[in-house]
Amino acid sequence: MFADYTWTELGSIFAMQGFAGLILFSVFVLMALGLAIIFGQMGVINMAHGEFMILGAYVTYLCSNFFEAYLPALFGIYFFFAMALAFLAAGTLGALVEWSLIRHLYKRPLDTLLATWGLSLILQQAYRSIFGAREVGVTLPNWLLGSVPLTDIIEIPINGIFVMVLTFVIAIAVYFILFRSRMGMQTRAVVQNRVMAGAVGINTEKVDRNTFALGCGIAGIAGSAFTMIGSTGPTAGQLYIVDTFLIVVFGGAASLVGTIASSFAISQAQSTMEFFLSGSMAKVLTLLTVVGILMLRPQGLFSLKIRR
Amino acid sequence: MQRRSREPCYNFKPDRGPSMRRVKDVIQSRLSRRSLLAGTAAAAILAASSSIAPTFADEVNTTGLAVTDDTVTVGILHSVTGTMAISETGSVQAEKLAIEQINAMGGVLGRKIEYTQEDGASDWPTFAEKAKKLLVNDKVAAVFGCWTSASRKAVLPVFEQYNGMLYYPTFYEGLEQSPNVIYTGQEATQQIIAGIDWVAKEKGAKSFYLLGSDYIWPRTSNKIARKHIEKLGHKVVGEEYYPLGHTQFNSVINKIKLKKPDVIYAIVVGGSNVAFYKQLKAAGIDMTKEKPLLLTISVTEDEIRGIGGENIEGAYAAMKYFQSLDNENNMEFVKSFKEMWGDDIVIGDVTQAAYLGPWLWKAAVEKAGSFDIDKVRLASPGIELTTAPEGYVRVHENHHLWSKTRIGLAKPDGQYELVYETAELMEPDPFPEGYQ
Numbered sequence: 001m002f003a004d005y006t007w008t009e010l011g012s013i014f015a016m017q018g019f020a021g022l023i024l025f026s027v028f029v030l031m032a033l034g035l036a037i038i039f040g041q042m043g044v045i046n047m048a049h050g051e052f053m054i055l056g057a058y059v060t061y062l063c064s065n066f067f068e069a070y071l072p073a074l075f076g077i078y079f080f081f082a083m084a085l086a087f088l089a090a091g092t093l094g095a096l097v098e099w100s101l102i103r104h105l106y107k108r109p110l111d112t113l114l115a116t117w118g119l120s121l122i123l124q125q126a127y128r129s130i131f132g133a134r135e136v137g138v139t140l141p142n143w144l145l146g147s148v149p150l151t152d153i154i155e156i157p158i159n160g161i162f163v164m165v166l167t168f169v170i171a172i173a174v175y176f177i178l179f180r181s182r183m184g185m186q187t188r189a190v191v192q193n194r195v196m197a198g199a200v201g202i203n204t205e206k207v208d209r210n211t212f213a214l215g216c217g218i219a220g221i222a223g224s225a226f227t228m229i230g231s232t233g234p235t236a237g238q239l240y241i242v243d244t245f246l247i248v249v250f251g252g253a254a255s256l257v258g259t260i261a262s263s264f265a266i267s268q269a270q271s272t273m274e275f276f277l278s279g280s281m282a283k284v285l286t287l288l289t290v291v292g293i294l295m296l297r298p299q300g301l302f303s304l305k306i307r308r
Numbered sequence: 309m310q311r312r313s314r315e316p317c318y319n320f321k322p323d324r325g326p327s328m329r330r331v332k333d334v335i336q337s338r339l340s341r342r343s344l345l346a347g348t349a350a351a352a353i354l355a356a357s358s359s360i361a362p363t364f365a366d367e368v369n370t371t372g373l374a375v376t377d378d379t380v381t382v383g384i385l386h387s388v389t390g391t392m393a394i395s396e397t398g399s400v401q402a403e404k405l406a407i408e409q410i411n412a413m414g415g416v417l418g419r420k421i422e423y424t425q426e427d428g429a430s431d432w433p434t435f436a437e438k439a440k441k442l443l444v445n446d447k448v449a450a451v452f453g454c455w456t457s458a459s460r461k462a463v464l465p466v467f468e469q470y471n472g473m474l475y476y477p478t479f480y481e482g483l484e485q486s487p488n489v490i491y492t493g494q495e496a497t498q499q500i501i502a503g504i505d506w507v508a509k510e511k512g513a514k515s516f517y518l519l520g521s522d523y524i525w526p527r528t529s530n531k532i533a534r535k536h537i538e539k540l541g542h543k544v545v546g547e548e549y550y551p552l553g554h555t556q557f558n559s560v561i562n563k564i565k566l567k568k569p570d571v572i573y574a575i576v577v578g579g580s581n582v583a584f585y586k587q588l589k590a591a592g593i594d595m596t597k598e599k600p601l602l603l604t605i606s607v608t609e610d611e612i613r614g615i616g617g618e619n620i621e622g623a624y625a626a627m628k629y630f631q632s633l634d635n636e637n638n639m640e641f642v643k644s645f646k647e648m649w650g651d652d653i654v655i656g657d658v659t660q661a662a663y664l665g666p667w668l669w670k671a672a673v674e675k676a677g678s679f680d681i682d683k684v685r686l687a688s689p690g691i692e693l694t695t696a697p698e699g700y701v702r703v704h705e706n707h708h709l710w711s712k713t714r715i716g717l718a719k720p721d722g723q724y725e726l727v728y729e730t731a732e733l734m735e736p737d738p739f740p741e742g743y744q
Contacts, residue, residue: 013566020558027556125389133393135582135614145618147592153565155592160558229590230555231582231614233394239553239579274559279550280522282559 012153021271023160026167027229028263030222031240032247033174036259038215039248041191042208044102045113049244050237051123052216055093056086056223057232058131061138068139076141083166083224090220091213098212103205120237127234135233144228159228166225170218174256177214187211191254250290252300261301266290368417369679371471374447380419380679382407382666383426383442385453385463390430394578396455398610399477399662400425401649403452406666409644416670417679424448432462439463443470449679450475452665455658457481457525464489471681475665478658479605479627481528482738487685490668491708491736493661494628496529498734499605502713503626504536506728507571507603515543517569517600519560519576522549526575529605532740533573545569550576555583561591564600572602581611585619595718596622608656609722617722629660629698630716630724641697654722660697667693668703700733708736 031053038046046052063082067075097119105112144162147155178184189197190207198204223237230236247266251258266286273282294300374381384403386396407421415421424446426438435454442448443466450473454460457480467474467488474489482495507513516537520526527549534544545567548560557580564572576584588595588602595602602623609631612620631642631654641663645655668691673679676687691703702710710733716724 009566013562016562016565017559020556020562023558024556128389128393133388133397134610135394135579137613137616139616139618145589147590149592157558157587157590157592159586159590229583229586231579233579233614235390235394236579239555271556271559275563278548279554279560283551283554 009153012151015154017271017275019156019160021268023157023163024267024271025264026160026164027226028243028247028267029171029260030163030167030225031219031244032251032259032263033170033256034215034218034222035244036215036248036251036253036256037174037178037218038212039245040254040256040259041187041211041215042106043109043253044105044212045109045116046215047113047117047241048097048120048123048237049219050239050241051120051127052090052094052219052237053223053226053240054127054232054234054237055090055123056083056220057138057227057236058127058136059086059089059220060224060227061131061136061232064139076143079141079144079224083221086220086224087217088220090223091217094216095209095213097216098209102212103208106208124234124237131234133234135231135236138227138232140228162228163225166221170221171260174218178256183207183210246287246290250294250300252302255300255302258300258302265301368677369449371680371682372447373449373679373681375419375449375679378419379422380416380449381422381424381446382669383446383448383451383453384423385426385428385435385438385442385451386455387428387430387459389427392428392430392455392459394614395610395658396428398656398659399452399455401653402477402645402655402659402663403666405645405648406663408648410666410670416673417677421666428453428459432458435459436462436466439466439472439474440470443467443472448472449673449681450669450684452477452662452669454478458523460484460489473669473681473684475669477662477665479661481525482532482740483528485706485708485738487707488681489707490665490688490703491738492664492668493658493709494711494713494734495708495736495738496525496532497737497740498628498711498713499626500529500533501536502730502734503603503605503624503715504533504540504573506626506715507601507624508537508540508542510728511570511598511601513542513570513601515545515567515569516571516573517545517564517567518547519572519574520549521552521554521575521577521580523552526577526606529575530573535742550580552578552580554580557584557587558591561588561593564593565591569600572600574602574604575606576604577606579614581607582614582616585615585623589619594622595620598622607718608658609654609724610656610659612718612722613654617718617720620718621720623718624727625716625718625724626713627657627716628711628713629657630714630726631655632716632723632725633698633714634726635697635699637695637699638697664693664696664701664709667695672703702733704736706736706738708738710735 035049038044060082063078063085067078101115102112105115144159147157149155186202186207189202190204194204247262248259251262270282270286273285369375384400386400387393407423411420426442428435428438442451452475454463454476455478460476464486472488475492476489477492479493479499518530518533520530530547537544546563604623604625607625646653671691672684672687676683688703689705693701704710712730713734714726715728717727719725
């Protein structure tokens, strides 16, 4: 199948394809990090994860309209404000949801699935009522559009680079919050032994709320970033939820390293196969492989070893 | 979504409904027999003497439809919730506008149109249930509705069993012709063949890359496209399908760059559309340079709202209607549409086709002089509309419309600029020979 092409062409295409895989990898990490924190650390199955992302996307939409109308001079950098606001909005809603809904269900983790699924339907309808059923178009500043041409064939999309950098920054930030800060230490203590953590004076309720809000906030940032590559509509969150859960479960629920490793494995497998097979077949094969590996290793790629 | 289908439907009242219907049927059959024997006067006396009988407008309605002396009830059946709400909202708005305008002109056979609206909720079994409710409980005289082929296929047996009339607005894959459906959108050959002929002739295109979402419409359409491309002696260099809702198109964009086709023939739908065009642009494919040229049959002005005009600038679309069409009918239509639904609204191909539904039905009813489904069906072929926003249309024997196919060039403001239209009306051919 490669007979018709020169070596330069093939080299360029493989470089492009590798880059496409890396972008997909960043996208996967970004959408899965928030869920990995909530599902991995708290055991809450948050089916409304996609809707928290879309909240971020809508905040970005509102920001873009606001800046276009009132602060056109600053339009070039509105995206950073939008991401910060998306984090705050999704985080606040997350805290509210934890307080009103999730905290009553910690002893019944499977019920969180139903409750958050209901929540996702409510949020979808709320978006539909507020923003209308149609997708909205988010205007991006010019510097985020287009690509950097390296050679005739190799062109690096700028928004791809942006997503990669953003993912890197957020992954580092999450690492510091969870493993180098007091809040993270408390979170991990609560995850490992809730009763004991309470006994040594950690306010477990507060820790739960902060953790849930953090996870939702990161989902908000992800949604904000995805306005560059995907659609913003009431049900767009549903497009991400399956992949997100796949990554978190495949990586091993309680492990952030696992999430990153599984994002890498799935994104590379998928983009390579998409190149050689058709899109639908690539998806089927990816899912089959994941199912096969999970049958051999039900705990996922990485798992925490803790004494129960 | 599937979950809902297993729940019982509580809309029907099985205890009361059938018996009420039986009473009505009896009265009606008596009525029609009498009126045959003794003319309408006798029937009127009988109706007046019977205390439970509603006022039947029996000479224009011999089958018990919801028609009174002043009103006629029709159904609107679209998704206003769920994923398809994005697309179907425009159709609902267009149908309501048409109904309002018809009423302002005095209605149909002197009767004001009232509508019962049901929500298909983007769920195909729900569509079937609601269709049954509209036909059996509400006895509507016609239904304007459905959008996806899946929803149409789900309601089709219901319409054929209870003998209803459906006006279906979407351009679709063809391969269907029901006595109970009038298809007001284009079937695949009308949309595809004219478009491919145009790029081949005007733009000198020789190689095509076919791309689509993975379900029946894009697959059938691409099959027809491939046949036609090969018939013209040109080459298909790639054919790809992606699951509905797919958001990562970088790999296929790389493949396109490697194959260097003259034309990307894209039938991507829904949210995937947004991702596809944004990523195409980000990957450095500038469609305004037409290397490759992009031709789509799935992106109307509605979809461009989500995609963003700047992301799809330079693409070509082949369909029968664009909001920018420069003719008097269309100016008037766009003006009234905006008056009714707001200034920032856009109107796509399907919305216009949905608008034709009530008008075609009115014309058929008036030609038949009756609301009876069978008479409306017989009267339908040959019905002409000279007031259609797209221009002149005519109903074919096969229940599809003769219509022109047009090519539009996407502008950054989200509108298409007309660059070509077929000189003649394209004949609808839902079962193209050699293309299946």
